[in-house]
Amino acid sequence: MLLILLTAFQFVLAILLLVIILLQHGKGADAGAGFGAGASGTVFGARGAANFLSRTTAIAAVLFFANCIALTYVTQAGGGAGAGAGLVLRAKPHQVIRVPKSSKPLPAPVKASRPLPAPGTKG
Numbered sequence: 001m002l003l004i005l006l007t008a009f010q011f012v013l014a015i016l017l018l019v020i021i022l023l024q025h026g027k028g029a030d031a032g033a034g035f036g037a038g039a040s041g042t043v044f045g046a047r048g049a050a051n052f053l054s055r056t057t058a059i060a061a062v063l064f065f066a067n068c069i070a071l072t073y074v075t076q077a078g079g080g081a082g083a084g085a086g087l088v089l090r091a092k093p094h095q096v097i098r099v100p101k102s103s104k105p106l107p108a109p110v111k112a113s114r115p116l117p118a119p120g121t122k123g
Helices: 004-022 025-033 046-074
Strands: none
Touching: 025 046
16 A cells, blocks of 8 residues: 555656746746846746745655655565565566477478569569
8 A cells, every 4th residue: 555655656746846847947048038038937926936946846856756765665675565575586587488399390481483573663
């Protein structure tokens, strides 16, 4: 149950980080403010968008990495499907499949009596 909750929280954090990062404008966008585009950045107040979005990004990133560590701990420490072993350690070794030889040989490949025409030509 804990693994499912942590995985769902990880998904929500990933989407949140994506949205927050895409909302931010780059450093080059400040150059456009001198040409009349400065009013578009006043949604969060003057200079408030950069502070609010950068702090929110930092908090979401810390939560994302902490959740990554928690997911790793839960899956490695026995809270997941296997006790004390990760997915790699629980993997089964490669199984060799033996194909029995048939008593009769396979038919010989058929060769074309004339060469095939090149693509796009009639013939």
